Amino acid sequence: MPYSMTRWNNGLDEVEQVSADITDETNALPARYFTDPSVHEMEKEKVFGRYWVYAGHANCIPEAGDYFTRTIGDREIIVLRNHDGDIQAFYNVCAHRGSAIVEETPMTDPDNARRIQCPYHLWTYDLDGDLASTPRSFEEARLNPDLEDEDVPDLDADSNSLMDVHSDRIGPFVFVNFAADPMPLAEQAGKLKSELESLPLAEYELAQRIVSEVECNWKVFGGNYSECDHCQANHQDWVTDLELLDSELEVNDYHWVLHYKHREDVDDEMRIHDEHEAQFHYFWPNFTVNMYGTADGYGTYIIDPIDEERFQLVADYYFKDPELTDEEEQFIRTSRQLQEEDFELVERQQRGLKSGAIAQAQLGPNEHTVHKLHRLAQAAYEV
Template sequence: MTRWNNGLDEVERVSPDITDETNALPAWYFTDPEVHELEKEAVFGRYWVYAGHANCIPETGDYFTRTIGDRELIVLRDHDGEIRAFYNVCAHRGSAIVEDTPMTDPGNARRIQCPYHLWTYDLDGDLASTPRSFEEARLNPDLDDEDVPELDAEDNSLMAVHTDRIGPFVFVNLDDDPMPLAEQAGELTDELEALPLEEYRLARRIVSEVECNWKVFAGNYSECDHCQANHQDWVKDLELLESELEVDDYHWTLHYKHKEDVDDEMRIHDEHEAQFHYFWPNFAVNMYGTADGYGTYLVDPIDEGRFQLVADYYFRESELSEEETQFVRTSRQLQEEDFELVERQQRGLNTGAIAQAQLGPNEHTVHRLHRLAQEAYDAYADETAEDRSHEGEASEA
């Protein structure tokens, strides 16, 4: 049952059963700035989040930056060829070290040096050197040089962030003790690693700012009940009745068959189908089945009413063929059609008229998305309450 803000209906938590009346998140979770702040910790500070593509930093010292919530990260390839991530924060006095460096134009450095006081770090994050002024006390009349302690390289290292990969896709986790990426990804790992994704290079990037909450767009992406009415140019070439939907704990995959055969040489995967993978919380991979390539999509929140969609397209060559150009064109058309839909939904939510929506029986992926958000909020609330309890016990002692 849809619940309205008319003083009569009360909202409830998302039910685990999609057939229950309260099968959607309360509407205020899509409009409240406090929820946006909560999600920086409860969602993006706890789960594995896509950072970027390994092929964009192929050489030792290559790096790009990535901001998750309010946290700026440096993602780099070290001397052993491994990809690491660190907070973009100097261990000296907390200065940001490098400027914003997109994955499309990565930087390269033998070492990472903070421009403020020239503290310099190896690619493993350890402190490599400091200026002489940190070794001598010549300007401090109360200290002799021999009283200046030596700075330990490891104790004064950059703050590392957990990293892991699925094929060429690099993920980071800001939690101190995260679940393994393999646990969060489930069968998605095998599905993606069965494809030769690492053979492809970034060829195009399109960045869009959209006027809606990121969960609204994620919900739109997760179902295709709206496709027949709103993506008519696309669905005319698909057998929607032959579609399949696979749902795992933290990801879901939609498969759609093409009506006409597609040359196998133009395929990244077997069978003539489109594959849409969504990985909680905000990452997607698309294979439209009409070109030798794929797209990745990052749904990055800006605030409670806006997100940024970063759409990257990967092909074997940077010079696109006719089929590859059509791939990007089709993807962009679908995005623009969806932008109109989700911004319309956000406008309705912003009126405050609806208190809690009602999902349909085939929107079980949307229900799963809402449940994951609810579970994240609840887990963070429980953890925060436990921390406060321990603080209270410690103060009484």
């Protein structure tokens, strides 16, 4: 029988890379990756700058010209619906002198524009991002004695367009990728794409967004979301409806699913999927789709880092009608209770990690979803 030991910061133990073998004692990310400010800065590029990241929900911008903004790391983007009905994403940066163009506009309160105009010098772009017009002062050189008007170069609409950000969708979910040549979203999503596209997700509207700030690294919460070994002890109200021992954790390349079987006597006719269970999908790096199984609706989480020891949990709830019924409000309140129970746990874990005692934690045999999260993080860091 093999045995494993936690590696402490005791001057004797050494950390190693995350072992591919979950039975090895070095099966977890070293602790510094959860506490080091330089790791947070690195992740802006190596994680959130290279993989497909959730931007928002297409139903929130149904009309041409509807848009919202989203900030991912240090990058602020505009997500808009163009005249063809397609959704595009651009950096919120003017091609003239780099000014941010539009004000921050959350998905919950989208705006509409016939064209995108920078307020600084009034460069104006159409909904495809092409430069549509500039003031006359950019076509002639009347204030510059060293130039004749005919010396002023033309500003080509296409080559002076807004900087495009790769975007693609899975059903109504819009994702963006900042890499120059990213892998296709379908490749990163794998079977998540076909599973989500088989459900009528686009028939549901955003009914409520609740944003909480939590004092732990985003990967600590991601790991907590990804396993339910802690549920029996910490989510006692919720697990009464579950057959935890019959639950299944399914791991794919960049996403994993927790299938929580409902007890036989649970009335879950309201669910939007076929199985008698709740399904929680985690899509690397920081997006989840929550099929609760006991509501005719679904939820999503964005696990959005603030810094190395804080994140925002952006929890969105979708129902057929955005006006919540009493039952749906109660459902969200129950969901919030679960979140609060988890926040206690993850803030406690962050406190321990921050103390500096542990150099490299270890994962249990049924924490293979967490193992996948840690391995993906390490793979991202190494590129």
